[in-house]
Amino acid sequence: MEILEKTIAQIREQFGLAGGILVAVKDGKVLLKESFGYADAEAGKLNDNKTLFQIASCSKAFTTMVAGQLCDEGKMTWDTPVKQLMPDFKMMDKYAEEHVTPRDMACHRTGLCRHDVMRTFVREDRADLVRRIAYFPPAFGFREKYSYQNQMYVALGYLCERLTGKIWEELLKEKIGDPLGMDMYFRGIDTIEDKNAAMPYSQQDGKIYRVPEVVGKASNPCGGLYTNLDSLERWIRMLANGGELDGKRIISEKGFAELIKPNVCIPGRSAHPAELQKSYALAWITAVYKGHPIAFHSGSTNGFNSMVGFFPEENAAFALSVNTVDTPAYNCLKYLLCDLILDDVADDYSFLIDAYKRSVNLGPDYTEEEKKTVALSEQEAQKFIGQYYNPGYGVMEFIYQDGHLRQHYGLMDQEFDYLGDGKFVGFEVMDTRTYRANFNEDGNLWMRLSTDAVCPIFFERVK
Structure with missing residues (x-):
């Protein structure tokens, strides 16, 4: 596809880009499916449809899918206080501790800010990570505003473990991976060096360089899934079809609708001027793109940027991942795939590269x-x-x-x-x-x- 090649070349020229994978489907048909560039630039190894990519926070939707399935099974509801489901759960804000629900956890309105640095310290023990939430001071009032928070997704995944007696990774394979026919590997449990996997890269002045893989399994419910292009195609086909694939429903229609029901407004503008009214649902950002409702989520970690999304009213979806960070690739390719789905492809997407340069600060925010x-x-x-x-x-x-x-x-x-x-x-x-x-x-x-x-x-x- 000429516009895809042009866009990748523009990104690569200005920012460097090792490689990536992408797919778009509509009405049960593949519109575009590509693996491009290098999985391992030093070894000259190319990406293919089976190359594993770390999809980072796009993993969150798998956590809420499992939680939604547990709601279908009557093991929980989105609006039951977590304290009733997991009595030892604690927060510094005692009102929040008594009233926080799985929905609050999943839509980032608990009053906590990110505290991501501590996840480099507690890397293996999920229960310990959740226990430490009790000592995080609130940055905002409970349910006051949207504030992205990864540890609450770990707590949600841990809650699913407590309700089922199975670890999060087992639940994903049993309740999503096996029914959909997806390949799943997990950070801190599976090694990527001995597999057909994309290596992580960053870039500086347009030159890529290898960076360390993120390690540690404790945080997996907020972003620890490795999968490949063929598997992502299976995932998005199910999403495009409202929770069903090949006649097999993995979540009820009501449960699926709950996943994309807006809960809290997200302030600020999107990278594309035609994307408006952003809100956070349950591991999905909902918006209206060129007049069409859309649900999507990005993922970023050392060396990887990913994006997964779908148009609930169009029976259409897309997914992509690149193994180079600090580039505008995932936004440029996201909107290209959206436009392909809507039959409105532009001649050039460099305006998104320019927007990235204007809005993203990759340096320190020191005062004078x-x-x-x-x-x-x-x-x-x-x-x-x-x-x-x-x-x-x-x-x-x-x-x-x-x-x-x-x-x-x-x-x-x-x-x-x-x-x-x-x-x-x-x-x-x-x-x-x-x-x-x-x-x-x-x-x-x-x-x-x-x-x-x-x-x-x-x-x-x-x-």
């Missing part, structure tokens, strides 16, 4: 004052080095190395610049996170993790 760093001597650093503890985050350590304070936490090894008066700033390139550390006179620490935890997190010095 924070750009004025000062030298940190080893003697002065003695006031700050040591171990600090938060019951939700665990132990965070700071050392002195090469003239800088350095944070060790989970998988993180982050350098900080000194601003004086116990204040530091740092920038993590892979996830474009800006960190602010403020060491108090009493020796304790307040951490602000921009784009992650908008509320300061208190750490007590323990060593």
Whole structure:
């Protein structure tokens, strides 16, 4: 398809792009299905229809699909307080703790901000990760607003485990993968190096480079599924058909409708001016694109960007994944596939590349004052080095190395610049996170993790 080749070439020229997979279906027919570029650029290995891609937060829809099936079975409802289903579930906001429902968890309106950094620390024990939610300070009022929150999806997946006695990965295979005929592999459980799998890449100045695979199974319910193009085609055919594939219904019509019922408004504009009225349903963003209702969700993790969506009234759906991050590929290819479905393909999609350049900041969001760093001597650093503890985050350590304070936490090894008066700033390139550390006179620490935890997190010095 000429416009697809043109768009991929435009992205690759400006941002680099190892490769990807994409598919669009309508009325039971494949409109487009392509594997392109490299699964492993160093080895010259090409992507194909069986190459595994990490679909990141597009995994959330599998969690809500299982939860919806459990609603069909009478094991739960979307509006039953979680405390009634899982009595040991706790939150810092006690009103929220008593009233939060699976729906609140799944539509990001619990009052918590992201706190994603701690998921690099608690990587294996899902129950422990959920337990630590009790110590996350609320950033907003309960049900006040939309605030994307991954740990609540882990808690929702864990709730499904508690209600069934089976782990999330088993539930996905048993209730979705096997009935649909999908290949499923899972982060932290299956290795990708020995499989036909796409390797993760990032880009800088248009040149791609290999990045580490995200590891750890604890967070899988919010984004840990590996699958391939043939399997994604099976998934989206079911979505396009309202929860049924080849005469086999995997969720009731009522249950499927609940998954795409808007729950909370999402502020801000879409990348495409023709996409309006965004809301969050249950692992699906709902909107109207060129006058047509659409449900979709993106996924981003180290080295992978994905997008899955469907038009509920058109019997049509699409899916894509690329194994290079920090590019506009998933938006450009998303809207190309949407336009293909609607028979309204544009001659050029570079306006989405331009919009990406204008709107996406891949650098630190330092203030002018924070750009004025000062030298940190080893003697002065003695006031700050040591171990600090938060019951939700665990132990965070700071050392002195090469003239800088350095944070060790989970998988993180982050350098900080000194601003004086116990204040530091740092920038993590892979996830474009800006960190602010403020060491108090009493020796304790307040951490602000921009784009992650908008509320300061208190750490007590323990060593």
